[in-house]
Amino acid sequence: MPHKIPESVLVVIHTTDLQVLLIERADKAGFWQSVTGSLDSVDEALIDTAARELFEETGIVADGRDIVLRDWQLANIYEIYPVWRHRYAPGVTHNTEHVFSVCVPCEVAITLSPREHVGHAWLPWLVAADRCFSSSNAEAILQLPSRFVRQ
Template sequence: MKIPISVLVLIHNRNQEVLLLERADRPGFWQSVTGSLDEIDEPLERAAIREVAEETGIDIQALPLGALQNLHHAVEYDIYPSWRYRYPPGVERNTEHWFALEVPPSAAIRVAPREHLQYVWLPYKEAAQKCFSHTNRDAILRFYDNLSALK
């Protein structure tokens, strides 16, 4: 059974492009890297590192220190009814913790075929529009709004 605590990792590059993955179990549904904790006490950063490696083949340890950022933001949302069977009985909500990962524009991506059909790099506004999940869309827009505010 899945633990209702997850990470969302917004993978981006310095060209303000965002990596999106098309779900294998829901063709046409595009998203960032996401995944639940494997164990209730798994550190969030470890879950983010693991999910990125599993879903894209990117080894975060090989990137510059600080490439992975904990955005210190979490949202709670209703789990789609068609996916609730994956969770313990009665669990209807999930808490998602947001991370961002900057990779070089030339980063090699290797999708996990059981999870995703393909990937695409899009300018961040287009990526936000393409996401099926409102929390994923919000994560992208909030991240870039915060970057603009820092400039």
């Protein structure tokens, strides 16, 4: 299996009333997060990675009309947890994560990828931020009220 590229996206999924969707990892029980995923190739556009991961992990399609991904133009650099470093090339210790958000209707259907996630929950944004195991994910959720502009 090829090594993961140490560049990824984080997609915060929310409703207009700032309910945030979190998904529980299959490989680490109790680890809740937003959608995340690495680029498939070094030349894959970040927006394409975000749309692909959104669909793969939740079944939500960002059609650009009713469901629109927003690029926050924000990147976090963080140390890769040691438990997951084996997925990367030897010596790679840090990842660059690009933050996106997407506002969805309350009734949107969620279809999890069972090999990646075992559960999901819609939570008020402050509760969601508190439940995330990743500090950069929690920080993105805490920024959501100031970044989300109601139409």
